Amino acid sequence: SAERRLLDSPSRLLGLCKAHTYRTDIPMAGFVFGQSLSSIWHWCADQMMVQRTMAARSLSHAQGGCLLASVVKSTLLYVFVMPGMIARVLYPDIIACASEEACEKACGERSGCSDVAFPLLVMRLLPEGVRGLMVAVFLAAIMSSMDSIISSTSTLFTLDVWQPIRRGKASTKELLIVGKVGAGIVVALSVLWMPLIQAINGGGGFYYIQI
Structure with a gap:
């Protein structure tokens, strides 16, 4: 088949390490420098990660x-x-x-x-009972990630945007309300953004993450 010929072709081996014109979707320089910087940001400076660490x-x-x-x-x-x-x-x-x-x-x-x-x-x-268990695991993982993201977004908006606008005069109750409203807006925007994710590159989730 065409796929087998592609895999067996010696010219296709180590394509990631060849010139950037060989693989336009995964250029070597872009992967090394771009992904490295992205990983450092995600694991060392992302608000969600920092907030969890500071909660220790x-x-x-x-x-x-x-x-x-x-x-x-x-x-x-x-x-x-x-x-x-x-x-x-x-x-x-x-x-x-x-x-x-x-x-x-x-x-x-x-x-x-x-x-x-x-x-x-x-x-x-998987058998039916284990399928249900896997669905529960998926939902728990999604909720764990989503609550951290929403909490981080709410914190950033409340402390870095709203409080400077109010020049430190906002009460604790006001900040709490603003944080909840901001979190709701973020969730709504995320839902509205889903069709765009589906439209980009045929809907591939992994490709969208790399953008």
């Missing part, structure tokens, strides 16, 4: 939490890659779709079907 009981707890998070993070390569590899082997017609038309027919996205790899494994391989 003590300095030793904060340091231990950061070290534990780094250890857990080092395993995510296998968590991200292995399910996709397994799904690609078990369901090549869906996950390994070779053309935009085939991908759109298989999962409704022209950019690829990698986003459905893990849900496909859950729905087709």
Whole structure:
């Protein structure tokens, strides 16, 4: 098949390390410098991460939490890659779709079907009770991340935008109300933003994160 010839072609090996004109979607220089800076910002300066660290009981707890998070993070390569590899082997017609038309027919996205790899494994391989458990795990993870993001956004807007506007005259009750309203606005804007995510690059979530 065309996909097999592509994988077997020696000219395609180590494409990431070749000139930037070879792989316009993943240029080597852009990946090394861009992703490195993005990762440093996310793990060291993101308000959500900083706020969680500052909520620790003590300095030793904060340091231990950061070290534990780094250890857990080092395993995510296998968590991200292995399910996709397994799904690609078990369901090549869906996950390994070779053309935009085939991908759109298989999962409704022209950019690829990698986003459905893990849900496909859950729905087709796990028994019914375990499926429900996995759904509960997903919901818990989403809620844990969302409440941190909303809390951080509310804090930033209240302390860095509203309080300077009020020149320090805002009461605690006023700041609390503004924070809740700001959080609600952020949630509403996030919902309205979803069609744009779906429209970018065929709806691929991973590609949108890299933008």
